[in-house]
Amino acid sequence: MNKDNAIELKNKIDVNRLPKHIGIIMDGNGRWAKKRGLPRTAGHREGVKRVTEIVEAAYNLNVQYLSLYAFSTENWKRPKNEIETLMKLLIQYIDKEIEKIHNNNIKVQTMGDLSKLPLPVIKEVNRAVELTKNNTKMVLNIGLNYGGRDEIIRAVKNILDDFKLGKIKKEDINEENFKNYLYTKDIPDLDLLIRPSGELRLSNFMLYQVAYTEFWFSDIYWPDFKEKHLYQAIIDYQKRDRRFGGV
Numbered sequence: 001m002n003k004d005n006a007i008e009l010k011n012k013i014d015v016n017r018l019p020k021h022i023g024i025i026m027d028g029n030g031r032w033a034k035k036r037g038l039p040r041t042a043g044h045r046e047g048v049k050r051v052t053e054i055v056e057a058a059y060n061l062n063v064q065y066l067s068l069y070a071f072s073t074e075n076w077k078r079p080k081n082e083i084e085t086l087m088k089l090l091i092q093y094i095d096k097e098i099e100k101i102h103n104n105n106i107k108v109q110t111m112g113d114l115s116k117l118p119l120p121v122i123k124e125v126n127r128a129v130e131l132t133k134n135n136t137k138m139v140l141n142i143g144l145n146y147g148g149r150d151e152i153i154r155a156v157k158n159i160l161d162d163f164k165l166g167k168i169k170k171e172d173i174n175e176e177n178f179k180n181y182l183y184t185k186d187i188p189d190l191d192l193l194i195r196p197s198g199e200l201r202l203s204n205f206m207l208y209q210v211a212y213t214e215f216w217f218s219d220i221y222w223p224d225f226k227e228k229h230l231y232q233a234i235i236d237y238q239k240r241d242r243r244f245g246g247v
Protein backbone atom coordinates (compact mmCIF):
# COMPACT_ATOMS: atom_id res chain seq x y z
CA MET A 1 0.00 0.00 0.00
CA ASN A 2 1.50 3.35 -0.94
CA LYS A 3 0.99 6.87 0.37
CA ASP A 4 -2.11 7.34 -1.86
CA ASN A 5 -3.76 4.37 -0.20
CA ALA A 6 -2.99 5.92 3.18
CA ILE A 7 -4.78 9.11 2.09
CA GLU A 8 -7.69 7.02 0.79
CA LEU A 9 -7.93 5.24 4.15
CA LYS A 10 -7.64 8.51 6.06
CA ASN A 11 -10.57 9.90 4.10
CA LYS A 12 -12.72 6.95 5.21
CA ILE A 13 -12.40 7.96 8.86
CA ASP A 14 -15.41 9.67 10.39
CA VAL A 15 -13.71 12.59 12.12
CA ASN A 16 -16.72 13.09 14.38
CA ARG A 17 -16.38 9.63 15.93
CA LEU A 18 -12.68 9.39 16.57
CA PRO A 19 -11.44 7.31 19.48
CA LYS A 20 -10.57 9.91 22.09
CA HIS A 21 -7.81 7.78 23.61
CA ILE A 22 -5.68 5.31 21.64
CA GLY A 23 -3.13 3.02 23.26
CA ILE A 24 -0.40 1.13 21.44
CA ILE A 25 1.66 -1.84 22.62
CA MET A 26 4.62 -1.38 20.29
CA ASP A 27 5.62 -5.00 19.83
CA GLY A 28 7.70 -7.00 17.37
CA ASN A 29 10.89 -4.94 17.17
CA GLY A 30 13.07 -7.96 18.01
CA ARG A 31 11.41 -10.26 15.49
CA TRP A 32 11.55 -7.58 12.80
CA ALA A 33 15.32 -7.36 13.32
CA LYS A 34 15.84 -11.14 13.50
CA LYS A 35 14.02 -11.63 10.20
CA ARG A 36 16.62 -9.34 8.64
CA GLY A 37 19.61 -10.89 10.40
CA LEU A 38 20.08 -7.72 12.45
CA PRO A 39 20.60 -7.28 16.21
CA ARG A 40 17.40 -6.71 18.23
CA THR A 41 18.47 -3.14 18.92
CA ALA A 42 18.17 -2.38 15.18
CA GLY A 43 14.47 -3.21 15.53
CA HIS A 44 14.12 -0.73 18.38
CA ARG A 45 15.89 1.95 16.34
CA GLU A 46 13.48 1.43 13.46
CA GLY A 47 10.62 1.36 16.00
CA VAL A 48 11.47 4.87 17.16
CA LYS A 49 10.98 6.14 13.60
CA ARG A 50 7.45 4.72 13.70
CA VAL A 51 6.84 6.46 17.04
CA THR A 52 7.62 9.79 15.36
CA GLU A 53 5.34 9.02 12.39
CA ILE A 54 2.43 7.69 14.44
CA VAL A 55 2.51 10.59 16.92
CA GLU A 56 2.33 12.93 13.94
CA ALA A 57 -0.48 10.97 12.27
CA ALA A 58 -2.53 10.86 15.48
CA TYR A 59 -1.93 14.57 16.00
CA ASN A 60 -3.02 15.41 12.44
CA LEU A 61 -6.21 13.41 12.97
CA ASN A 62 -6.99 15.30 16.19
CA VAL A 63 -6.74 12.26 18.43
CA GLN A 64 -6.70 13.71 21.94
CA TYR A 65 -4.79 11.08 23.90
CA LEU A 66 -2.13 8.65 22.70
CA SER A 67 -0.60 6.18 25.16
CA LEU A 68 2.53 4.27 24.12
CA TYR A 69 4.04 1.31 25.95
CA ALA A 70 7.77 2.05 25.73
CA PHE A 71 9.21 0.10 28.68
CA SER A 72 7.40 -2.28 31.01
CA THR A 73 8.12 -3.31 34.58
CA GLU A 74 9.05 -6.71 33.08
CA ASN A 75 11.45 -5.34 30.46
CA TRP A 76 14.26 -5.19 33.08
CA LYS A 77 14.67 -8.93 32.43
CA ARG A 78 16.18 -8.14 29.00
CA PRO A 79 19.92 -8.19 28.27
CA LYS A 80 21.76 -5.18 29.72
CA ASN A 81 22.83 -3.84 26.32
CA GLU A 82 19.26 -3.94 25.02
CA ILE A 83 18.01 -2.01 28.07
CA GLU A 84 20.80 0.53 27.61
CA THR A 85 19.91 0.97 23.94
CA LEU A 86 16.23 1.48 24.77
CA MET A 87 17.15 4.14 27.34
CA LYS A 88 19.47 5.88 24.87
CA LEU A 89 16.80 5.81 22.19
CA LEU A 90 14.33 7.40 24.53
CA ILE A 91 16.72 10.25 25.31
CA GLN A 92 17.49 10.68 21.59
CA TYR A 93 13.79 10.67 20.73
CA ILE A 94 13.00 13.43 23.23
CA ASP A 95 16.09 15.41 22.28
CA LYS A 96 15.20 15.28 18.57
CA GLU A 97 11.42 15.64 18.76
CA ILE A 98 10.67 17.79 21.79
CA GLU A 99 10.76 21.10 19.96
CA LYS A 100 8.27 19.90 17.34
CA ILE A 101 6.13 18.25 20.02
CA HIS A 102 6.03 21.49 21.99
CA ASN A 103 5.36 23.66 18.92
CA ASN A 104 2.47 21.34 18.08
CA ASN A 105 0.96 22.02 21.50
CA ILE A 106 1.36 18.37 22.59
CA LYS A 107 1.63 17.62 26.29
CA VAL A 108 4.04 14.84 27.28
CA GLN A 109 3.05 12.73 30.25
CA THR A 110 4.36 9.48 31.62
CA MET A 111 3.00 6.53 33.53
CA GLY A 112 5.22 4.23 35.56
CA ASP A 113 7.82 4.47 38.31
CA LEU A 114 10.42 6.78 36.78
CA SER A 115 12.63 6.68 39.88
CA LYS A 116 14.09 3.30 38.79
CA LEU A 117 15.23 4.66 35.41
CA PRO A 118 18.80 5.91 34.78
CA LEU A 119 19.26 9.52 35.92
CA PRO A 120 19.86 10.99 32.41
CA VAL A 121 16.55 9.46 31.29
CA ILE A 122 14.71 10.85 34.31
CA LYS A 123 16.17 14.30 33.63
CA GLU A 124 15.29 14.27 29.93
CA VAL A 125 11.78 12.97 30.55
CA ASN A 126 11.16 15.53 33.28
CA ARG A 127 12.41 18.28 30.97
CA ALA A 128 9.87 17.22 28.32
CA VAL A 129 7.04 16.95 30.86
CA GLU A 130 7.85 20.33 32.40
CA LEU A 131 8.25 22.11 29.05
CA THR A 132 4.95 20.83 27.66
CA LYS A 133 2.81 20.78 30.82
CA ASN A 134 0.46 23.56 29.68
CA ASN A 135 -0.05 22.24 26.15
CA THR A 136 -3.59 21.38 25.18
CA LYS A 137 -3.93 19.84 21.71
CA MET A 138 -2.95 16.25 22.43
CA VAL A 139 -1.55 14.24 25.34
CA LEU A 140 1.32 11.90 24.54
CA ASN A 141 1.36 9.50 27.47
CA ILE A 142 4.45 7.25 27.59
CA GLY A 143 4.60 4.10 29.69
CA LEU A 144 8.06 3.92 31.27
CA ASN A 145 8.83 1.24 33.82
CA TYR A 146 5.07 0.83 33.67
CA GLY A 147 2.94 -2.16 34.64
CA GLY A 148 -0.83 -2.25 35.03
CA ARG A 149 -0.67 -4.38 38.19
CA ASP A 150 2.02 -2.16 39.66
CA GLU A 151 -0.20 0.86 38.95
CA ILE A 152 -3.19 -0.72 40.72
CA ILE A 153 -1.13 -1.78 43.75
CA ARG A 154 0.37 1.71 43.96
CA ALA A 155 -3.18 3.14 43.85
CA VAL A 156 -4.28 0.88 46.71
CA LYS A 157 -1.27 1.94 48.80
CA ASN A 158 -1.99 5.63 48.14
CA ILE A 159 -5.64 5.13 49.09
CA LEU A 160 -4.50 3.52 52.37
CA ASP A 161 -2.25 6.53 53.04
CA ASP A 162 -5.16 8.91 52.41
CA PHE A 163 -7.39 6.71 54.58
CA LYS A 164 -4.92 6.92 57.45
CA LEU A 165 -4.82 10.71 57.04
CA GLY A 166 -8.63 10.81 57.13
CA LYS A 167 -8.75 12.16 53.56
CA ILE A 168 -10.94 9.34 52.26
CA LYS A 169 -13.57 7.07 53.81
CA LYS A 170 -14.12 3.44 52.88
CA GLU A 171 -17.65 4.15 51.65
CA ASP A 172 -16.34 6.92 49.39
CA ILE A 173 -14.19 4.59 47.30
CA ASN A 174 -15.79 3.91 43.95
CA GLU A 175 -14.81 3.29 40.32
CA GLU A 176 -14.70 6.99 39.55
CA ASN A 177 -12.46 8.18 42.37
CA PHE A 178 -10.28 5.05 42.28
CA LYS A 179 -9.14 6.49 38.93
CA ASN A 180 -7.71 9.50 40.74
CA TYR A 181 -5.09 7.22 42.23
CA LEU A 182 -3.91 5.92 38.85
CA TYR A 183 -1.13 7.44 36.74
CA THR A 184 -3.86 8.25 34.22
CA LYS A 185 -6.00 10.29 36.60
CA ASP A 186 -6.37 13.11 34.07
CA ILE A 187 -6.86 10.83 31.09
CA PRO A 188 -10.07 9.10 29.99
CA ASP A 189 -10.25 5.30 29.64
CA LEU A 190 -8.77 3.76 26.51
CA ASP A 191 -11.16 3.62 23.56
CA LEU A 192 -8.91 1.71 21.20
CA LEU A 193 -5.93 -0.50 21.96
CA ILE A 194 -3.64 -1.45 19.09
CA ARG A 195 -1.23 -4.35 19.37
CA PRO A 196 0.84 -5.29 16.36
CA SER A 197 3.17 -8.32 16.00
CA GLY A 198 0.63 -11.13 16.18
CA GLU A 199 0.50 -11.44 19.97
CA LEU A 200 -3.02 -11.52 21.37
CA ARG A 201 -2.48 -10.39 24.93
CA LEU A 202 -2.42 -7.32 27.14
CA SER A 203 1.02 -7.80 28.71
CA ASN A 204 0.12 -5.79 31.82
CA PHE A 205 -0.88 -2.68 29.85
CA MET A 206 -3.45 -0.30 31.38
CA LEU A 207 -5.40 -3.08 33.07
CA TYR A 208 -7.85 -0.79 34.85
CA GLN A 209 -8.37 1.43 31.83
CA VAL A 210 -9.23 -1.28 29.27
CA ALA A 211 -12.52 -2.43 30.83
CA TYR A 212 -14.51 -1.36 27.74
CA THR A 213 -11.71 -0.84 25.23
CA GLU A 214 -11.93 -2.09 21.66
CA PHE A 215 -8.89 -4.19 20.73
CA TRP A 216 -7.21 -4.17 17.34
CA PHE A 217 -4.58 -6.80 16.66
CA SER A 218 -2.39 -7.23 13.61
CA ASP A 219 0.49 -9.45 12.48
CA ILE A 220 2.60 -6.48 11.37
CA TYR A 221 5.73 -5.90 13.44
CA TRP A 222 5.94 -2.45 15.05
CA PRO A 223 8.83 -1.28 12.80
CA ASP A 224 6.54 -1.94 9.81
CA PHE A 225 3.55 -0.16 11.36
CA LYS A 226 2.76 2.84 9.17
CA GLU A 227 0.15 5.56 9.34
CA LYS A 228 -2.13 3.52 7.04
CA HIS A 229 -2.31 0.85 9.75
CA LEU A 230 -3.39 3.44 12.29
CA TYR A 231 -6.11 4.62 9.90
CA GLN A 232 -7.25 1.03 9.30
CA ALA A 233 -7.44 0.40 13.06
CA ILE A 234 -9.61 3.52 13.48
CA ILE A 235 -11.85 2.56 10.54
CA ASP A 236 -12.36 -0.89 12.09
CA TYR A 237 -12.98 0.68 15.50
CA GLN A 238 -15.69 2.86 13.98
CA LYS A 239 -17.48 -0.26 12.73
CA ARG A 240 -17.68 -1.71 16.23
CA ASP A 241 -20.86 -1.50 18.27
CA ARG A 242 -19.81 -0.23 21.71
CA ARG A 243 -22.49 -1.03 24.24
CA PHE A 244 -20.55 -0.69 27.50
CA GLY A 245 -22.57 -3.53 28.98
CA GLY A 246 -25.87 -2.13 27.76
CA VAL A 247 -28.01 -3.43 24.87
Ligand code: FPP
Pocket residue numbers: 026027028029030031032044047048051068069070071072075086089090093142197
Ligand atom coordinates in the same frame (compact mmCIF):
# COMPACT_ATOMS: atom_id res chain seq x y z
C1 FPP B 1 8.62 -4.60 22.05
O1 FPP B 1 9.27 -5.29 21.00
C2 FPP B 1 9.15 -3.26 22.16
C3 FPP B 1 9.71 -2.73 23.28
C4 FPP B 1 9.89 -3.47 24.51
C5 FPP B 1 10.23 -1.36 23.28
C6 FPP B 1 9.41 -0.33 22.58
C7 FPP B 1 10.24 0.85 22.42
C8 FPP B 1 10.40 1.61 21.32
C9 FPP B 1 9.65 1.41 20.06
C10 FPP B 1 11.41 2.70 21.29
C11 FPP B 1 11.43 3.71 22.40
C12 FPP B 1 10.16 4.40 22.64
C13 FPP B 1 9.89 5.72 22.48
C14 FPP B 1 8.60 6.27 22.97
C15 FPP B 1 10.82 6.66 21.85
P1 FPP B 1 10.08 -6.61 21.39
O2 FPP B 1 11.49 -6.22 21.60
O3 FPP B 1 9.44 -7.29 22.53
O4 FPP B 1 9.93 -7.45 20.08
P2 FPP B 1 9.85 -9.04 20.00
O5 FPP B 1 8.62 -9.47 20.75
O6 FPP B 1 9.75 -9.29 18.54
O7 FPP B 1 11.10 -9.58 20.61
